[in-house]
Amino acid sequence: MKKILDLITAEVTKAFTLCGYHEKYGKVTLSNRPDLCEYQCNGAMAAAKEYKKAPFLIADEIAAKLSGSRMLSSAESVKPGFLNLKLDPAYLADYLQEMKRDPERFGCEKAENPRLIMLDYGGPNVAKPLHVGHLRSAIIGESIKRIGRFMGHTMIGDVHLGDWGLQMGLIITELKERKPELCYFDAEYEGEYPKEAPFTISELEEIYPTASAKSKEDASYKEAAMQATYELQHGRKGYQALLSHILNVSVTDLKRNYENLNVSFDLWKGESDAQPYIPDMVQKMKEDGYAYISEGALVVDVREETDTKEIPPCMILKSDGASLYNTTDLATLVWRMQEYHPNEIIYIVDKRQELYFTQVFRCAKKTKIVGDDTKLKFLGFGTMNGKDGKPFKTREGGIMRLEHLLSEINEEMYRKIADNHTMNESEARETAKIVALSAVKYGDLSNQASKDYIFDIDRFTSFEGNTGPYILYTIVRIKSILAKYQALGKDTKAAKILPARAESEKALMLELTGFSAAMETAFSEAAPHKVCAYLYGLANALNHFYHETKILAEEDEAVQAGYICLLELTKDVLESCIDVLGFSAPERM
RNA sequence: GCAACCGUAGUCUAACGGAUAGAACACAGGACUCCGACUCCUGCAAUGUGGGUUCGAUUCCCGCCGGUUGCACCA
Numbered sequence: 274m275k276k277i278l279d280l281i282t283a284e285v286t287k288a289f290t291l292c293g294y295h296e297k298y299g300k301v302t303l304s305n306r307p308d309l310c311e312y313q314c315n316g317a318m319a320a321a322k323e324y325k326k327a328p329f330l331i332a333d334e335i336a337a338k339l340s341g342s343r344m345l346s347s348a349e350s351v352k353p354g355f356l357n358l359k360l361d362p363a364y365l366a367d368y369l370q371e372m373k374r375d376p377e378r379f380g381c382e383k384a385e386n387p388r389l390i391m392l393d394y395g396g397p398n399v400a401k402p403l404h405v406g407h408l409r410s411a412i413i414g415e416s417i418k419r420i421g422r423f424m425g426h427t428m429i430g431d432v433h434l435g436d437w438g439l440q441m442g443l444i445i446t447e448l449k450e451r452k453p454e455l456c457y458f459d460a461e462y463e464g465e466y467p468k469e470a471p472f473t474i475s476e477l478e479e480i481y482p483t484a485s486a487k488s489k490e491d492a493s494y495k496e497a498a499m500q501a502t503y504e505l506q507h508g509r510k511g512y513q514a515l516l517s518h519i520l521n522v523s524v525t526d527l528k529r530n531y532e533n534l535n536v537s538f539d540l541w542k543g544e545s546d547a548q549p550y551i552p553d554m555v556q557k558m559k560e561d562g563y564a565y566i567s568e569g570a571l572v573v574d575v576r577e578e579t580d581t582k583e584i585p586p587c588m589i590l591k592s593d594g595a596s597l598y599n600t601t602d603l604a605t606l607v608w609r610m611q612e613y614h615p616n617e618i619i620y621i622v623d624k625r626q627e628l629y630f631t632q633v634f635r636c637a638k639k640t641k642i643v644g645d646d647t648k649l650k651f652l653g654f655g656t657m658n659g660k661d662g663k664p665f666k667t668r669e670g671g672i673m674r675l676e677h678l679l680s681e682i683n684e685e686m687y688r689k690i691a692d693n694h695t696m697n698e699s700e701a702r703e704t705a706k707i708v709a710l711s712a713v714k715y716g717d718l719s720n721q722a723s724k725d726y727i728f729d730i731d732r733f734t735s736f737e738g739n740t741g742p743y744i745l746y747t748i749v750r751i752k753s754i755l756a757k758y759q760a761l762g763k764d765t766k767a768a769k770i771l772p773a774r775a776e777s778e779k780a781l782m783l784e785l786t787g788f789s790a791a792m793e794t795a796f797s798e799a800a801p802h803k804v805c806a807y808l809y810g811l812a813n814a815l816n817h818f819y820h821e822t823k824i825l826a827e828e829d830e831a832v833q834a835g836y837i838c839l840l841e842l843t844k845d846v847l848e849s850c851i852d853v854l855g856f857s858a859p860e861r862m
Numbered sequence: 863g864c865a866a867c868c869g870u871a872g873u874c875u876a877a878c879g880g881a882u883a884g885a886a887c888a889c890a891g892g893a894c895u896c897c898g899a900c901u902c903c904u905g906c907a908a909u910g911u912g913g914g915u916u917c918g919a920u921u922c923c924c925g926c927c928g929g930u931u932g933c934a935c936c937a
Contacts, residue, residue, distance in 0.1 A: 754898090
């Protein structure tokens, strides 16, 4: 089903061509003066130049040509040359009825050319608890994944675990200090390794920071960790067995945490999965003449003539021959291309890594790891700051664990819900969890991803203003009315949406027509905040309408059924929007 | 030092080069015999600064001021 703006644009364009002007001037946009009109066309002003004619004369002609339109109830030419348009209420009602016939997509068409898009979440490290720094990539990535799927694309999310490098050596070293008798440390050991991991997740979470601290103070400890890392990476069996234990324990815990966020990944690949691809990749880079030795390290030049700053070469191997982050990311691209050959890969990572990814992308393109038909996109997000405007910390100044943050918000939400309503304990807990998630996610996603933002629990959990809970409240309120209507023994099977009589009703209807456009731009700009903006506008329009209209008390059955149809559509659209944002609404709250 | 990003009401945030810069919170008023008033309405209040391009600039270009971040063997 065509978007309303396209339909109106077609109508206005027709008028332009009939009057002898170029079709490019017929573009219609949403009005930025809602007090004057619903839609506007500024083409007459642009055309004035080409046709050497006063803009208002052109606008007058077009307005006259549009006067008989079934689609528009009014088209008037104003001052310098604006064309102000209003949609015909009957046409609008028909359009909405059409949307309602499609309760999954509301007429939003899927992409003509579906693409295969992979998402890289820049991965959490295994053996380290998730902290607030991981929140944004998870939330934003999940939403972009959902928006993409809604638009008909194939989206594959890869968590891209940090499971390689010195941190693993540190853990092994510390474990060896504590339990030297374990068979994993016996180089001569030939038997099977135990299936059960020799540690629990909470031990693991404690081991890493301990080891990390020790290595900073004790040079020989660090030496041992580096040695262990080297041996692990060069095939020492006992260490590899330990690695898989660490992975298992860690991933289980990570999955549980991500589930609480309603975030999931299709692939649980890690840096270690890329390692087998490194030797051939490096070999090929050398053979093809891209890689050379500079200051002892193997690098690939990635400068371009248009650069305004110095872009350092992309380092492939350190001077000691070891691989590093770049190597792993490039090798990851090798297997992604081999196995999936995606049209696009989007990296959802901290924006501070922009320069780094510029290097990697250029290197991947230059060395033909990634061909011209695959787009590499860097989607950098800003820092989540506390109320003081500085990076979010616990009250003690430490790094806030994600779990703690969530439970703090759950508590806050529970308090609010339990205060106001007579719900039993378990329902209140369950509801609090749902609403709390909306608070966190909406609070994050309503900002442009690339900007830093202030994480303010009080504001995000408020039921007033531009917040998740406000959106949910609106949905719950509609549900309540619909339930009451049904309880009266009525239904809307034979009913349809009627032309609006009141301003607030028409405003709501117009808002509803914007659904497809909102989804499309949110996808093309990878901007979930556009969905939030649409959602908030729609919720506001609904509340305004609701406030002025008595629905259950309406005596005219057909009119009442029409209202109910409109509410049903609004509720479905609202719920589709929060679904792509990655949260849901409770039955009551 | 070089470079990138950012700078919008007291706070937080939006705006393909278009009309009177749009919301939210806070603040000051107002609206419930009514479907959930956790709602709705009214008001106050902003583009860091100086130039340029344009019929028209928050938006594009240049200078300055302020903030954040990044500049090869960490990830």
